[in-house]
Amino acid sequence: MNTINKSERNIILSAFISPVAEGNEISKKQLNKPKFDLLQPLRERLDTLDIHNPKLAKLIAKLIPAQCPFERDIMLFGRKIGHIPPMCKLNPLYDQFVGLRFRALCYLVDRCGEDITSYC
Secondary structure, eight states: OOOOOOSSOOOOGGGTOOOOOTTOHHHHHHHHOOOOOTTHHHHHHHHHOOOOOHHHHHHHHHHSOSSOTTOEEEEETTEEEEEEOOOGGGSTTHHHHHHHHHHHHHHHHHTTOOOOGGGO
């Protein structure tokens, strides 16, 4: 059985973590404080948007890219020297836009019977 030696150092967690004490009412209030999200109404609107128009569905499928356009490999003399990560995840509405594009593509396939390979 492996044992851990504790004789060398003590780690003081209070330097990293602020404990909530019994008498510390400010910390308790901060933990229970609801967070206000300014983008929540827009997120809900995008999530509930229904697509009933083929022109709108095509426009959405063209405007919202299938892959992040910013992701790149930096090449020099045929060798990869760096990589720019996808920055689309930094967009706070990324999931809603991806869902909207998916619903638009589903509408084009299911209702209009179109081939969507040109949008992928």
